[in-house]
Amino acid sequence: MDTPDIQQIVQSLEGRNAPSSVAEVHPADIAAALLDLDVGARRLILALLSDAKAAQVLSEADDRTQEELLELLDLPRLTRLVIEMDPDDAVDLLENLPEQTRGAVMGHLDEETRRDVDMLGGYEPESAGGIMTSEVVAVGSNETVGSAMTKLASAEQPEVMGEAFVLDPAGTLVGFVDLKSLLNAQPEDPVATVMDPDVVSIEASADQEEAARLVDRYNLPSLPVVDPAGRLKGVITADDIIDVLAEEASEDMLRLAGTGVVHPTSERILVRLRARAPWLSVTLAGTFLAGMLIEYVEATWFDGGSSGGSNGANEDFKALLYFIPLVGGMAGNVGSQSSTIMVRGFATGEVDPKRPMRVLPGEIIIALFIGLLAGVLAGLAAMVWHEDRAWIGLVVGTALPCAILVAAFAGTLVPFACNLVKVDPAYASGPFLLTLNDIAAYLIYFAVALGLMRALGVG
């Protein structure tokens, strides 16, 4: 690579925080900038960074970018970076490595790092133990204030600033001391006399949501994590909780819209498709069933004058109506998925409200897949159901992908348009968009029906 490329990379980095060189850019900003760069540029940036900085950048990168970056590193540097990382981030990174590489890296780690990684890696990822860091300042209850101060002063990466946890000789958590109490005591005072024994803690096996609730409820700057015997194992900080709460909110919001958690800018199409398709099949089956139910009602109680073939248009129309719940439901559901993914993406910062073209193509491809699959399934089922009116399968199979495509289009772009005119995209993406997609779906359905019926000479 030659000089102009370096210029371009530094420019792309500078745009984010106006620093004078790559080394001065915040690791989170470098990680975000790497998203847009190609392999060559990424390799160059990694080479420019110190091990400490590169370790931070890796920690800040999303899973997919991290995996891609890992492929650019040789084993010696990878090992150095893992040693530089916070142990909790190192565990996450090691999980992203192929098993063989992981083993090789583990073999080169120093004793302390390996022990930390083994311990942290043993917890469920969504437990308190899984999100804690093992780097915590702990002092014995019979140590002095002066000694506690010295420990705080020499702590390598104090994630919890100005706070130390107090342990009894068995390693059991018995209290905490904050900076203020330490500064106001005499250096020779025992820590036990100045500590606060009312310390809220959580067991390592508890769910991360429980940890979030404790931190939120008691406004804790940090939450110590203990084993069943009460021995201190690590600490969870408020910024870990911010991540947990964001993750849980994403999960709830997206699941309510009938999709797993998807990352529209950093995840492969196939992964996103798999997260969305299963719940759509619930809608597909349910609304098909609803149509059959409506026909059953008609056949049982309203089958007044349709005997004989005299009233074909009427019968055709009724048969078409049985697919109204299906067409409206599927279009509505796909549209809700897209709009919810956008609204959540704006909130987490994953989707840039100024760059719709970064997500639209993916949403359209997914909608196309879903539409074609649903169209074929529903179309065939419609042919079986209405065997004397097989053309209806063709109508459903053609109209469904079109309606789904339009709904995904609207579901993706309406939130962006709302941002542009300063309307809350969540408001507009709710019932308003759903109703709009419903009506659009019916229009498309009948237009396709009339067109195809004319073309096929039926009805």
Added chain:
Amino acid sequence: MDTPDIQQIVQSLEGRNAPSSVAEVHPADIAAALLDLDVGARRLILALLSDAKAAQVLSEADDRTQEELLELLDLPRLTRLVIEMDPDDAVDLLENLPEQTRGAVMGHLDEETRRDVDMLGGYEPESAGGIMTSEVVAVGSNETVGSAMTKLASAEQPEVMGEAFVLDPAGTLVGFVDLKSLLNAQPEDPVATVMDPDVVSIEASADQEEAARLVDRYNLPSLPVVDPAGRLKGVITADDIIDVLAEEASEDMLRLAGTGVVHPTSERILVRLRARAPWLSVTLAGTFLAGMLIEYVEATWFDGGSSGGSNGANEDFKALLYFIPLVGGMAGNVGSQSSTIMVRGFATGEVDPKRPMRVLPGEIIIALFIGLLAGVLAGLAAMVWHEDRAWIGLVVGTALPCAILVAAFAGTLVPFACNLVKVDPAYASGPFLLTLNDIAAYLIYFAVALGLMRALGVG
């Protein structure tokens, strides 16, 4: 009040955190316990608490409980509590007071508190200035490390522990120092030589979401807030951000389900009804329009053999079908509102997953109101639309409230049932519940239609 009542109150408090007396219970737990107590018990608890503790309890209480507690306090105590509170909490509390009382309290505040309250109250509630606290440890850049330590040691309520912000003589934020740098420096060193000049700050007028994004992205324990000239005004801590993120997630999630932010356990029915009704009217109008569209298609292209009155049952059936989008859409929407409110309530801790009866009655009353209102509106509109088949208005007007009621019932209870069997309520409350409510709504609709048609002798 006599002794048994005190016993009962203390017991009800003890159940939450096993403390030995009210004074030792965490303010957040007392605030939660007060939710369930009557006026007499609340008055007693408030009397038992020190001013400092009572101030914390008031700060932790939700808006409605706070309003109710404020009515139990006389002016002198109220003033003392406001002075004890963090200035940002005091501002929120003052906004909950009737204007006259607010004026009286403000008149009794000391100069410093009044200045803080005036300053903080001047910012938009959802801006960085609106969520910051003015209590921040600031040191001059030409002060010494020893002097900074003394300031940190004597800070009254250091929300940001172990961190001080550094200002130049004009009051402009130029850096920050953390405990570690201070402890590792000599007391006589100037602060300017040990501070970190790379300090991320935000302007007071910026949106709170922007503050949340900065804290989240850079994992900041605190974010200093400045005026347009860069002068330090206050600080936002990670726990403020946790509240902001929770609030924003609630807003997005509930708005996507077509409701404003509602608090099902702490808000009056009428307030919740007002948050939910407007968006339902969008669904009502939209699905009514969809029905008219379908009829237009029929009348224009399929009106084959329905001339004359020979085929009444058929025409009746088709007329009924035009309301399928409306009945399904309304039931689905009300059900989504209820289930989303429950799922979000579980996540924020507002709704206790073990106590469905605490929210079910409210949801049912709201659904009843909405159902009757929608039923009357849609019923009358249906009568006008189908003037030759006025009974259809009666069918729609009867079936709609029933379907909405069943949907609210399912929307409220399915999430609780999921918790019971350890299924994620968000999963089950999405497309699954929507489809179920759709089918239930159709069944109810046709059952009402057949019943009423028989009773009225029509069709």
